[in-house]
Amino acid sequence: MNKRLPFGLAMVLLFIPCLLLGAFTHYPAFRALQNSFWNNSSSRRPSKFVGVENYQTLLQDDRLAQIMLNSTLYALGTIPLAIGLAIGMALLVNARLPGTSLMRLSFFMPTMLPMIAVANIWLFFYAPGIGLASQILGVFGLPPINFLGSTETSLISMMFVAVWKEAGLFMIFYLAALQAVPENLKDAARLEGASATRIFFNIVLPLLRPTTIFVAVNALINAFRLVDHVIVMTRGGPNNSSALLLYYIYEVTFSQRDFAYGATLTVLMVCLLGVLAAVQYWVLNRKAHYQ
Amino acid sequence: MKNDLNKIMWSTIGLLLAAVWGLPFLYSVWTAFHDEIYSANFVLNAPLTLENFFEAWQAAPFALYFLNTLILITIVLVANLVLCTLVAYAFVRYRFRWSGFLFALIMVQLLVSPEILIVENYLTLSRIGMIDTILGIALPYLTSAFGIFLLRQTFMTVPVSLDEAAQIEGAGAWRVLWNIYVPLAKPIYLAYALVSISFHWNNFLWPLIVTNSPEVRPVTVGLSVFATVESGVEWSLVNAATLMTTAPLIIAFIIFQRQFVANFMRAGIK
Numbered sequence: 001m002n003k004r005l006p007f008g009l010a011m012v013l014l015f016i017p018c019l020l021l022g023a024f025t026h027y028p029a030f031r032a033l034q035n036s037f038w039n040n041s042s043s044r045r046p047s048k049f050v051g052v053e054n055y056q057t058l059l060q061d062d063r064l065a066q067i068m069l070n071s072t073l074y075a076l077g078t079i080p081l082a083i084g085l086a087i088g089m090a091l092l093v094n095a096r097l098p099g100t101s102l103m104r105l106s107f108f109m110p111t112m113l114p115m116i117a118v119a120n121i122w123l124f125f126y127a128p129g130i131g132l133a134s135q136i137l138g139v140f141g142l143p144p145i146n147f148l149g150s151t152e153t154s155l156i157s158m159m160f161v162a163v164w165k166e167a168g169l170f171m172i173f174y175l176a177a178l179q180a181v182p183e184n185l186k187d188a189a190r191l192e193g194a195s196a197t198r199i200f201f202n203i204v205l206p207l208l209r210p211t212t213i214f215v216a217v218n219a220l221i222n223a224f225r226l227v228d229h230v231i232v233m234t235r236g237g238p239n240n241s242s243a244l245l246l247y248y249i250y251e252v253t254f255s256q257r258d259f260a261y262g263a264t265l266t267v268l269m270v271c272l273l274g275v276l277a278a279v280q281y282w283v284l285n286r287k288a289h290y291q
Numbered sequence: 292m293k294n295d296l297n298k299i300m301w302s303t304i305g306l307l308l309a310a311v312w313g314l315p316f317l318y319s320v321w322t323a324f325h326d327e328i329y330s331a332n333f334v335l336n337a338p339l340t341l342e343n344f345f346e347a348w349q350a351a352p353f354a355l356y357f358l359n360t361l362i363l364i365t366i367v368l369v370a371n372l373v374l375c376t377l378v379a380y381a382f383v384r385y386r387f388r389w390s391g392f393l394f395a396l397i398m399v400q401l402l403v404s405p406e407i408l409i410v411e412n413y414l415t416l417s418r419i420g421m422i423d424t425i426l427g428i429a430l431p432y433l434t435s436a437f438g439i440f441l442l443r444q445t446f447m448t449v450p451v452s453l454d455e456a457a458q459i460e461g462a463g464a465w466r467v468l469w470n471i472y473v474p475l476a477k478p479i480y481l482a483y484a485l486v487s488i489s490f491h492w493n494n495f496l497w498p499l500i501v502t503n504s505p506e507v508r509p510v511t512v513g514l515s516v517f518a519t520v521e522s523g524v525e526w527s528l529v530n531a532a533t534l535m536t537t538a539p540l541i542i543a544f545i546i547f548q549r550q551f552v553a554n555f556m557r558a559g560i561k
Contacts (some may be wrong), residue, residue, distance in 0.1 A: 002384070002385060002386040003384070003385055003386070004385065004386060004387065005381060005385035005386065005387040009381075009385075009464060010381065010385075010387060012377070013377040013378065013380060013381040014377070014378060014381055014393075016374060017374040017375070017377065017378045017434040017439075018378075018393070018397070018434075020374070020430070020433050020434045021396075021397060021400060021434045021436070023415065024405060024408070024412055024415070024430060024431035025399060025400045025403060025405070025408065025431075026396065026399065027411075027415070028408040028410075028411030028412050028415065029403055029408060029411075031411045031414070031415075032408070032410065032411050035411070088308075089308070092301065092304070092305040092308070093305075095301060095305075097298060097301055097302040097305055098298075098302050099302055099305065099306050099309075100305075102306065102309055103305045103306065103308070103309040105309075105545070106309035106310070106312050106313040107309065107312055108544075109313070109316060109541070109544075110312075110316070112489065112537075112540050112541060112544045113316075113493075113537050113540070113541075114492065114493035114495065114511050114536075114537060114540075115493060115495060116493070116495045116511045116514055116515055117511075117514070117533045117536065117537045120319075120514070120518050120529055120530070120533040121315050121316060121318075121319045121530075121533060122315055124318070124319060124322065124526055124529065124530060125314075125315040125318060125319075127526070130526065132314065132315070132318045164312070164315070221402070225404065225406050225407065227496065228495040228496060228511075231495075231496070231499070231515075232515055232518075246406070246407065246496075249409065249410065250409065250496065250500070253409070253410045253413070254413075254500060259410060259414065262410040263410055263411065266407065266408065266410050266411065269407050270403055270407065273402050273403060273407070274402070277402050
């Protein structure tokens, strides 16, 4: 029945949304690319074309190297931990145990909170002396740790915050997937004398694979996109030990007012996400196996 | 018997994990409801107080921040629902040249979301003089690729026969949209609204960049300005303010727990 779209109707249906989308997604991406070849203007001189100079700066930027390492560690640390915990939580909530609604509430609550509230809660939790973390250490007679204030622990402390915030959301996806696992498959395995552990590893876990891929990809993109807690808790410090790429873009552009370098970093970010999307596409196309 | 024991064991493990998971939040709640002297000091019969909430409420214009967030959410939600519906309708019901290409272009926003493009979007906004306005915060989010995708998926499930029957009765494009497509997508609209509201209530980085004055700040930015601990605010006040600004979402979640979880699942599974 698909009719041809008359021009007038097309304008009404598509013009405004596409204009907005173009103005705030495609145009800025293009402008970032363009501006990355120019330097900053000042009141005395206009900006001029500098070719790949900004990209040379980028390659020699030691801070950026550290930040890319941080971002990678952050992604590699948070994603598997959050996924593992999410599967565990989903199994617990799905098992019809006494106290299920309390568990679901507790696991899902952090997901509902704004990242900024989560950051405040954890800032207090980690606070030296007064925070619960150092009090618990005190009970066991351990020396206090300055979680956010030392270069060894700041990134790991941020990772815990991210896992706490995200695992509950991933749990929901796994809960949906678990409810779609056919009972008769498990019954058949049980009749054959399979243990609960074997049923989990040989039947349930393979069926959760598409969910895991979906969650992992989203978590990966989020790991690059979510920096609210870095801004509030550490400002990337101490000594850049907890800075992530988007935070660096924010700082370069809006604290140092270096818009040209900010644009160059934006290009890097978009390319990075493009590569991740390509990998996602490739992986998802291969997963058809179980569906 | 063995089964029962198993159940008790797993239930204990689950509740233990839930308790550990809830600790940071509960610690914050404890501090918010007690006097400053009890904030690192657990005395079971310490007197409860609402003093921190009153004090925090008066220390910063939170009522204004709430109002700003409310306006922001309303603008974004209404624009999203209308614009995404129109675009999805065009893609599902009509064919036109370049439609596949245009759709791919729209889906780019799923990946390159406005958070990533803060640098150039800030420049655009300052060029058109929209810095420090609520509409300026909303602008990059007025159309949502996610919403378009979700509604297109839903509209594709509307039976063609219904559409044809309406046309035979003489209904035009707008009547068909309003009387057939929109009512059938109601659950999806609800799911999308919940996700959108919680996203924009929580959004922080972009509003932080765009706003300078309290008159336009949403609660998240207002909270961060208030809770900068270097400014010497007491922890009990920070925690009270944190709870206060998230309370509407928490209360809504506790009331609608089942629907919320179900809708998150529906909206999340693409």
